[in-house]
Ligand SMILES: [Zn+2]
């Protein structure tokens with residue numbers, strides 16, 4: 539039953555991919571969102587500052603607008 543083996547392999551691959559996607563989604567971005575971006579997000583928008591757009595492309599918070607990209611150490 540070669541076919542069953544292939545089906546199992548495909549199902550396993552899909553499950554693995556799905557779990558990886560969930561793990562990536564759950565991971566909150568480190569640091570603090572810049573004030574202007576938080577305000578825009580509250581209105582359901584993306585901040586339109588060029589610096590913030592550029593930072594968002596790299597999945598980061600804009601440091602020019604006082605956002606941070608690292609966990610605050612206690
Ligand atoms: Zn911003």
Ligand SMILES: [Zn+2]
Pocket residue numbers: 572587588589590591600601602603
């Ligand atoms: Zn900015």
